[in-house]
Amino acid sequence: MAKKLELSDLKLTGISVLDSEFSRNIAVDFQHWQQENDNYEFSIVPTLANAKNDANSARVTLEAQLFSKDFKERDKPFYMRVKTAFYFQDTADYQDGSTVLDKYAANMISMAFPYVRAYIQTVTSLSGISSVTVPGINVFKLMEDMSKESDL
Template sequence: MSIDSELILKNVRVKSLNYSINEAIDLSEIKDVDILISPTPKLAKDDIHSGVVELSVELFDEFYIENNKPFHIEIVVQGMFTDSDQTSNMNVFEKYFPNMISILYPYVRSYISATTGMFGIQNVQIPAINVYDLMTNLSKSNNKK
């Protein structure tokens, strides 16, 4: 049995980061965080074995001031992936999409923690996620549309 993975992470980068604080709130006592996670797969133009996952994570929402929340952060992280098994007829997302989210999410957690700390508020630690539950919930919400 081999422990080598056919899924290869080529690169990770931050595509965008938006950050705003609510100056009317004491930022030293942030407890619960509202979080929205939205993964978007994008296949390479001429290669079903390569693609980009954009993982968007939003803490609170754009109505954070009206809702009396401490801040709003939205970060989009891109992961460039390839499948080294070029013989498969399945595209890279059919084979590995949940794995890709599992790989990218710790980067997002780290970026959010570091960013909030550098911006002068306590480091915000977002929770780990159950990717299976996330995929199930995303599937349910897409079926309602």
């Protein structure tokens, strides 16, 4: 017998690119570099915030980076950083003191990441190098790591 799924009323209500930076090292032939390397030194840092006086609304900020600012000194093909904000709303009744973040933080990051991934892919393809597709992320591991860092 099939179990009935509980559907969420969580909605992504807005997306904003807050900051973006891309610099290319033309001394490095990206096609050649790409054939010999598979590590893009990718990192992503989420920041979660509840809306003031509204338990149903929250913002997730994702800051993604490929390589580091010293990419030229390290003979890397480029440096890219993008910071994006994603706005969410839920219609649930949060009168118990909990918030939409308490219930859906992992879902929000999972919903936001594909936009960041597509942004990176688009910017790299428009920059004169091959399109770069960053790997998927383990949202639960990312949140576990965030929790460990906040306990320090």
